[in-house]
Amino acid sequence: MNSFVLKGNVLFSENLDRIGAYPDHFLVCEDGLCRGVFRELPERYALLPVTDYGDNLIIPGLVDLHIHAPQYAYRGMGMDLELMDWLQQQAFLEEAKYADEAYANRAYSMFAEQMKKSATTRASIFATQHRGATEILMDLLEETGLVTCVGKINMDQDAPDDLIEPSADISAYNTIGWINHTSGKYQRTKPILTPRFIPSCTKQLLEKLREVRRTYDLPVQSHLSENPGEVALVKQLFPEAAFYGHCYDRYDLFGRKPESEFTGETIMAHCVYSTDEEIRLLKQNGVYVAHCPASNMNLSSGIAPIRMYLELGLRVGLGSDVAGGQTESIFRAMTDAIQVSKLYWRLVDKSSKQLIFDEVFYLATRGGGAFFGKVGSFEDGYEFDALVLNDAGLPHPQKLNLHQRLERFAYLSADSDGIVSKYVAGKRIL
Amino acid sequence: MNSFVLKGNVLFSENLDRIGAYPDHFLVCEDGLCRGVFRELPERYALLPVTDYGDNLIIPGLVDLHIHAPQYAYRGMGMDLELMDWLQQQAFLEEAKYADEAYANRAYSMFAEQMKKSATTRASIFATQHRGATEILMDLLEETGLVTCVGKINMDQDAPDDLIEPSADISAYNTIGWINHTSGKYQRTKPILTPRFIPSCTKQLLEKLREVRRTYDLPVQSHLSENPGEVALVKQLFPEAAFYGHCYDRYDLFGRKPESEFTGETIMAHCVYSTDEEIRLLKQNGVYVAHCPASNMNLSSGIAPIRMYLELGLRVGLGSDVAGGQTESIFRAMTDAIQVSKLYWRLVDKSSKQLIFDEVFYLATRGGGAFFGKVGSFEDGYEFDALVLNDAGLPHPQKLNLHQRLERFAYLSADSDGIVSKYVAGKRIL
Numbered sequence: 001m002n003s004f005v006l007k008g009n010v011l012f013s014e015n016l017d018r019i020g021a022y023p024d025h026f027l028v029c030e031d032g033l034c035r036g037v038f039r040e041l042p043e044r045y046a047l048l049p050v051t052d053y054g055d056n057l058i059i060p061g062l063v064d065l066h067i068h069a070p071q072y073a074y075r076g077m078g079m080d081l082e083l084m085d086w087l088q089q090q091a092f093l094e095e096a097k098y099a100d101e102a103y104a105n106r107a108y109s110m111f112a113e114q115m116k117k118s119a120t121t122r123a124s125i126f127a128t129q130h131r132g133a134t135e136i137l138m139d140l141l142e143e144t145g146l147v148t149c150v151g152k153i154n155m156d157q158d159a160p161d162d163l164i165e166p167s168a169d170i171s172a173y174n175t176i177g178w179i180n181h182t183s184g185k186y187q188r189t190k191p192i193l194t195p196r197f198i199p200s201c202t203k204q205l206l207e208k209l210r211e212v213r214r215t216y217d218l219p220v221q222s223h224l225s226e227n228p229g230e231v232a233l234v235k236q237l238f239p240e241a242a243f244y245g246h247c248y249d250r251y252d253l254f255g256r257k258p259e260s261e262f263t264g265e266t267i268m269a270h271c272v273y274s275t276d277e278e279i280r281l282l283k284q285n286g287v288y289v290a291h292c293p294a295s296n297m298n299l300s301s302g303i304a305p306i307r308m309y310l311e312l313g314l315r316v317g318l319g320s321d322v323a324g325g326q327t328e329s330i331f332r333a334m335t336d337a338i339q340v341s342k343l344y345w346r347l348v349d350k351s352s353k354q355l356i357f358d359e360v361f362y363l364a365t366r367g368g369g370a371f372f373g374k375v376g377s378f379e380d381g382y383e384f385d386a387l388v389l390n391d392a393g394l395p396h397p398q399k400l401n402l403h404q405r406l407e408r409f410a411y412l413s414a415d416s417d418g419i420v421s422k423y424v425a426g427k428r429i430l
Numbered sequence: 431m432n433s434f435v436l437k438g439n440v441l442f443s444e445n446l447d448r449i450g451a452y453p454d455h456f457l458v459c460e461d462g463l464c465r466g467v468f469r470e471l472p473e474r475y476a477l478l479p480v481t482d483y484g485d486n487l488i489i490p491g492l493v494d495l496h497i498h499a500p501q502y503a504y505r506g507m508g509m510d511l512e513l514m515d516w517l518q519q520q521a522f523l524e525e526a527k528y529a530d531e532a533y534a535n536r537a538y539s540m541f542a543e544q545m546k547k548s549a550t551t552r553a554s555i556f557a558t559q560h561r562g563a564t565e566i567l568m569d570l571l572e573e574t575g576l577v578t579c580v581g582k583i584n585m586d587q588d589a590p591d592d593l594i595e596p597s598a599d600i601s602a603y604n605t606i607g608w609i610n611h612t613s614g615k616y617q618r619t620k621p622i623l624t625p626r627f628i629p630s631c632t633k634q635l636l637e638k639l640r641e642v643r644r645t646y647d648l649p650v651q652s653h654l655s656e657n658p659g660e661v662a663l664v665k666q667l668f669p670e671a672a673f674y675g676h677c678y679d680r681y682d683l684f685g686r687k688p689e690s691e692f693t694g695e696t697i698m699a700h701c702v703y704s705t706d707e708e709i710r711l712l713k714q715n716g717v718y719v720a721h722c723p724a725s726n727m728n729l730s731s732g733i734a735p736i737r738m739y740l741e742l743g744l745r746v747g748l749g750s751d752v753a754g755g756q757t758e759s760i761f762r763a764m765t766d767a768i769q770v771s772k773l774y775w776r777l778v779d780k781s782s783k784q785l786i787f788d789e790v791f792y793l794a795t796r797g798g799g800a801f802f803g804k805v806g807s808f809e810d811g812y813e814f815d816a817l818v819l820n821d822a823g824l825p826h827p828q829k830l831n832l833h834q835r836l837e838r839f840a841y842l843s844a845d846s847d848g849i850v851s852k853y854v855a856g857k858r859i860l
Binding site for chain 2: 105298397398410
């Protein structure tokens with residue numbers, strides 16, 4: 001079971017700056033794992049069923065390291081608001097509705113359905129502070145076949161009363177209840193510890209979350225150095241911290257620590273304004289940077305220095321950051337990442353070379369995929385996540401090679417049209 | 431004939447920063463002209479046929495002030511190339527193919543078909559230097575029902591031999607032949623004088639084009655101050671010019687001139703690096719600035735200071751600039767314009783307020799529409815261009831108002847999905 005062969009035009013990242021292209025090849029999945037790409041099907045796989053996708057493109061699934069499920073309802077709206085107004089008038093107002101589980105079920109059903117149809121195969125997702133709604137979301141996501149981490153948010157200050165948790169103790173108590181109820185419950189859906197961001201959390205809460213993390217060895221996701229106003233606020237709240245990331249790190253919520261025993265997987269979204277010290281700690285602790293270019297434009301945050309992060313060897317993936325970003329499309333995040341890197345080169349730093357298509361494709365597949373293990377490639381031993389893309393809806397008069405076709409698909413197919421079929425961990429879900 | 435009533439949710443720009451929204455209203459077209467928007471249908475229109483579009487949105491058609499038809503074939507590809515490499519390896523190579531009229535017919539048929547399905551109702555279009563291919567394009571566009579200006583390019587230097595015209599005389603001769611053959615031939619398709627840009631034109635050619643313009647009183651389109659390398663090249667070629675736009679103006683190719691008799695309609699694409707003097711002349715001569723934000727990102731050009739242009743009262747519209755821009759979607763150009771204005775505020779000039787949705791909607795409708803006359807509004811007397819939009823494909827759990835629905839449609843529907851029907855100058859074409 002979960003062993004089969006796909007035939008088509010196969011592309012995947014061979015390294016950061018090179019996409020390998022294999023026209024009319026065989027791609028083998030055995031027990032949910034990739035066994036490689038072949039010109040001729042090896043004899044040992046001769047008995048596996050073959051699905052012939054003809055002239056379609058086959059690529060690894062895309063990974064979204066940062067998306068807010070409850071914000072999906074208002075994606076692409078209220079974009080003219082400033083960050084703090086946007087949070088107050090839109091994000092918080094909408095998120096408060098998830099206390100109502102009927103509403104949560106309706107809204108999250110739409111989210112799960114759209115994510116299933118999207119190019120995303122794996123995602124790390126923010127829910128709200130509501131345990132009930134978060135479990136509804138996890139149930140729905142499990143049914144889609146996607147592999148996800150889902151976080152019940154922790155926040156006990158700096159938001160309307162109906163949204164914050166009444167105390168650090170209650171926040172921790174609900175979080176532990178949620179973890180106990182959901183860890184191991186699902187095959188594909190896992191809890192992830194999710195302090196909303198430093199301004200939302202009292203020190204008491206952060207201390208509690210440290211204990212939770214030590215007990216359960218969960219991964220962590222949060223926001224970091226997204227915009228200057230937020231960075232200044234954190235400085236004011238934590239004058240004793242050397243830099244923003246230090247606030248998380250003091251509570252063991254910032255990747256690996258040499259002395260600690262937990263695995264340490266951590267995603268920090270944005271990192272637009274990380275200082276040199278913060279960047280060193282991101283690297284030292286193996287923290288994943290979730291680059292969310294659309295959100296950083298929409299909320300007037302700026303442009304993250306991704307070229308530098310890649311040169312320094314940081315772990316980097318892409319995030320849609322719906323609804324800071326307007327769409328769940330990671331194809332769109334890829335091309336946005338290229339475009340803003342070009343503006344960064346032009347307007348900020350001429351020594352920062354623009355990102356190329358092969359690089360953002362790497363970020364969208366292997367870069368973010370590494371957070372989930374051996375994910376994002378068709379090399380032997382990788383988990384089998386694949387998208388089958390039909391680009392026939394994009395007419396052209398001339399002959400195109402596979403690389404051109406993939407680049408064009410990414411630039412022009414921002415929605416789920418053209419995604420013919422989708423496999424996650426060896427299972428066809430679309 | 432061409433008199434009818436549409437019913438639905440009507441939105442249009444009332445002024446630069448306000449979209450008016452009229453739920454469940456009647457929109458009257460009489461002899462191809464708009465007669466206004468009504469809550470109750472006035473008695474005098476009671477005999478006109480009514481099409482009820484139910485809960486769909488009805489907005490004025492969008493206007494594309496700058497698009498290259500022959501570049502449509504490679505939209506969304508080769509985006510990692512630098513401007514000069516991109517021109518040499520992609521633009522010029524592809525454009526040379528249009529010497530072959532069979533190829534031109536195949537490629538331009540695809541372009542015309544896609545434009546028909548797009549949100550664009552009117553466009554100003556670059557072809558190539560080939561007269562035959564340009565006339566094929568004009569024939570095809572006329573059939574679509576769109577209203578367009580189409581330019582046979584003039585270029586007699588600084589490109590491969592198979593692309594440039596052999597001399598200024600031959601360029602002018604072919605241009606006059608083309609104008610004589612196409613002026614008045616079509617109902618909806620008009621020739622527009624199109625020097626490619628200053629580096630492509632000898633002074634002899636510009637002098638000839640001045641004469642052509644004086645004789646035929648044609649509108650003009652070209653490129654202006656797109657990126658620093660190009661601006662420096664122009665300075666070198668025209669040391670005597672005070673600024674880039676001055677080169678066009680010396681040859682009466684830059685809008686109105688107080689002493690001249692021709693109407694002077696001129697579109698200049700980009701204007702990212704216009705100097706104060708150039709901006710004064712843009713305003714004085716009533717030149718339209720075609721703002722092409724995607725292209726300015728893709729080619730690492732920068733960000734045009736559109737807020738300043740609006741404050742100074744310049745005429746501004748939007749351009750897709752395919753294939754510098756990857757898509758013909760003017761909805762996408764609208765949201766790109768907002769996004770880059772936010773980065774401009776953040777990275778370049780904190781006094782330059784970000785563009786809001788209502789403003790870019792104005793640019794896409796009335797701003798660019800003015801180039802074509804009374805176009806881009808549903809006020810009494812405007813030509814009747816309308817799009818009917820179905821946003822049911824964008825699920826949401828909450829109640830939305832019309833403004834939210836339109837904003838969301840623009841941010842999320844970058845392709846032609848959701849365009850239910852399309853009217854141009856009172857004629858339904860889709």
